[in-house]
Amino acid sequence: MSTPGPGGPSASDPADPRLTHPGERHDAGHAGKLNWLRAGVLGANDGILSQAGLLVGVASATANTSAILTAAVAGLTAGAASMAAGEYVSVSSQRDAERELIAKEARELAEDPDIELAELTAIYRRKGLSEQTAAQVAVELTENDALSAHLDAELHIDPDELTSPVAAAVASAISFVVGSAIPTLAIILSSTSWHIAAVVIAVLVALVTTGYLSARLTDAPRGRAIARLVLFGIVTMGITYLIGRVFDTTVG
Template sequence: MIRPHREMHLVARIGWLRAAVLGANDGIVSTASLIVGVAAAAQGRTEILVAGVAALVAGAMSMAAGEYVSVSSQADTERADIARETQELATQPGFELQELADIYVARGVEPALAREVAAQLMAKDALGAHARDELGISEVTTARPVQAALTSALTFAGGAALPLAAAAFAPPSVIVPAVSAAALVFLALLGGVGARAGGAPIGKAVLRVTFWGALALAITAGVGAVFGVAA
């Protein structure tokens, strides 16, 4: 007897994983860059920590609001397409049947079989078949605004806390290199964890995230040094 087995596909994680990686990456990069910029401008530890905490709180709220608004827009578009498809199924069932069959033909199914498959799927769940195969909307990829907002806010705060902690414990004279080095290490770890969770190549993800993080830190440190000297 052959026992059915359950498969756990990594694409099921795409909704929260994207928001989590984005939030943590932005938290590390933006907060570390701000701290490095303020420190490079020859500010004291108190000013540096106040700026870092403000960046953490403001960034987390901004990420939550931004993710909620953008993903809500996606959800609104999906609902509008579903409503349109529902109306077309009610008024033009024959056209919708042929449209679904044509999709399967384009994927390599014989025309007669494609029409039979389309008819059977529409008999069971016409809207679900069209949402999945015509619109590309499924349970896995559907927009979830609240999930995206909470995930982004929490992971941003967690990411921002790491360079902030490095700044709090590093000697004042080495805050810039200490925070920069810590941020790059944290970014490399984030890239590796995110790649592992998503089943992607780890080396490529680590290189990508550390490169852009290092670039952001270098530019911000340069700006801070220029304004610090000018002051």
């Protein structure tokens, strides 16, 4: 049997964080960071694809650099504002709903704590605990923090981890700007004859990178994630290129 180290748990202690598999983290803070990273990658992908589609469409219709750059700035600005507004409204609605659920649960605990305790016990019974163990767990959690226990078990809400609508909106806008900057810079740094090719190359490289990162964050198959993004990128740019050719206003 292993023995505890100085001032620390034994190697056989189930609470010892050293027992997690290498590279694994199980704390709520880490899960929250992963969610933000995933959201950032998705926002960047939106920026890459929407801006690339816009610029390829415009560049296929006109060789006028001023017109292309105007479209680039407008697309980046409008896209970032739209993403921020959409995220703010969405998260605000979710946060309002969560606050209402928290208030409702608090009222129910104050009005009929016995029924709520029985309800919490039943939840742990359904998770596979024996009647005695489920009752003991419910009682101990209730004595420690009844509201948090019910919010976690019933609603999967942490009242201390509610997402900030402002933070979500800012993060969404920034990730969109970062993504859309890639095809924008490709246009700015390339000659007129290379505008479309430069955007396509830059976007495909960016999509491969973000596809790899998103797959790594979610432990999904990387090849499939990359292939999906690249396919959508090619289709998006192909469609907008054809639209641009239909409305061709190229300046000679």
